[in-house]
Amino acid sequence: MTAKIIDGKAVAAEVRAEVAAVVAQRVEAGKSRPGLATVLVGENPASQVYVRMKQKACAEAGIESFGYNLPEDTSQEDLEKLVRELNADERVNGILVQLPLPKHLDEERVLAAISLDKDVDGFHPVNIGRLAQKGRKPQFIPCTPAGCMLLLRKNLDSLEGVNAVVLGRSNIVGMPVALLLVEANATVTICHSRTKNLPDVVRQADVLVAAVGRPEMVRGDWIKPGAVVIDVGVNRIDDPSAKNGTRLVGDVAYDEAVEVAGAITPVPGGVGPMTIAMLLQNTLKAAELSDKQ
Numbered sequence: 001m002t003a004k005i006i007d008g009k010a011v012a013a014e015v016r017a018e019v020a021a022v023v024a025q026r027v028e029a030g031k032s033r034p035g036l037a038t039v040l041v042g043e044n045p046a047s048q049v050y051v052r053m054k055q056k057a058c059a060e061a062g063i064e065s066f067g068y069n070l071p072e073d074t075s076q077e078d079l080e081k082l083v084r085e086l087n088a089d090e091r092v093n094g095i096l097v098q099l100p101l102p103k104h105l106d107e108e109r110v111l112a113a114i115s116l117d118k119d120v121d122g123f124h125p126v127n128i129g130r131l132a133q134k135g136r137k138p139q140f141i142p143c144t145p146a147g148c149m150l151l152l153r154k155n156l157d158s159l160e161g162v163n164a165v166v167l168g169r170s171n172i173v174g175m176p177v178a179l180l181l182v183e184a185n186a187t188v189t190i191c192h193s194r195t196k197n198l199p200d201v202v203r204q205a206d207v208l209v210a211a212v213g214r215p216e217m218v219r220g221d222w223i224k225p226g227a228v229v230i231d232v233g234v235n236r237i238d239d240p241s242a243k244n245g246t247r248l249v250g251d252v253a254y255d256e257a258v259e260v261a262g263a264i265t266p267v268p269g270g271v272g273p274m275t276i277a278m279l280l281q282n283t284l285k286a287a288e289l290s291d292k293q
């Protein structure tokens, strides 16, 4: 039996439609239109594409977006000054600083400068700290991890006691998704580049979240039959038979895994669209928060 294909694009479309409806209602009721500021430093083409996708999604949901493109050689001081201006700007409810930043910039300090009430990416150290503490709630949950969790909840009756394996421990995906799985009462194993016997560890997983950035690293025979596989990887590889000579693949060898898993997200069309939908949801939440202040 082949796996159920988890249609992230469809779930994301539902979330986006919901956000758009609530935005329309609030504007109708005379409340402010939510606003998202995107900050892009330098000219990384992949980052430019992602920022454009986020702005387009905002427009479709009735969220205003304010794009800031700064030169590659922007100083720490100037970037933090922009963040402080955006913190004070009433039109802006959410601030997204696209990562990675050029190497000379101190990412931690930039993220810490973002107002907690505008941290729609959920990367502020206080938000991450709360995520890691029992009984505490972050103001915002990081978008990609939140998207993974929504797809899991839609495809599993319960996460309670399930063996979840997370491949990757990055600040933006692996670690926060592992924390969310713990919060959901899964039993969580976090793997990384020093993990020994990785295929054997992965074979224990009822739920697998792969976020390593290694094209098709996870093979079909690593997957426990019936497991739910969330493939976060977005890797562009050369493929002479593809339209422009390249194609996107995940961190999981999809054609193999689909024969073994119970359910699996495709790439593209899985987690990627969810990331953007959750960003819109967080931006709406930030606007609702600002109503109360």
Ligand SMILES: NC(=O)C1=CN([C@@H]2O[C@H](COP(=O)(O)OP(=O)(O)OC[C@H]3O[C@@H](n4cnc5c(N)ncnc54)[C@H](OP(=O)(O)O)[C@@H]3O)[C@@H](O)[C@H]2O)C=CC1
Residues within 6 Å of the ligand: 144, 167, 168, 169, 170, 171, 172, 173, 174, 191, 192, 193, 194, 195, 198, 211, 212, 213, 214, 232, 233, 234, 235, 271, 272, 273, 275
């Ligand atoms: N769909 C979406 O919305 C998003 C997709 N992505 C994609 O997800 C993937 C991961 O992104 P990100 O978390 O930022 O990546 P990072 O490069 O920051 O982290 C990769 C993690 O994988 C681990 N790792 C690397 N190689 C191996 C290996 N051979 N065996 C085991 N573990 C390994 C690293 O271990 P160590 O810590 O030891 O170095 C690290 O923890 C990428 O493909 C990225 O494009 C990212 C963000 C959003």
Ligand SMILES: Nc1nc(=O)c2c([nH]1)NC[C@@H]1CN(c3ccc(C(=O)N[C@@H](CCC(=O)O)C(=O)O)cc3)C=[N+]21
Residues within 6 Å of the ligand: 049, 050, 053, 096, 097, 098, 099, 100, 121, 143, 144, 234, 248, 267, 268, 269, 270, 271, 272, 273, 275, 276
């Ligand atoms: N501050 C910050 N916040 C982020 O959320 C953030 C970031 N920096 N840096 C980079 C990563 C990457 N990321 C993706 C978003 C959407 C898709 C996405 O929609 N992918 C489509 C395909 C897109 C394509 O065709 O290239 C899909 O998987 O179907 C992928 C990846 C957000 N990130």
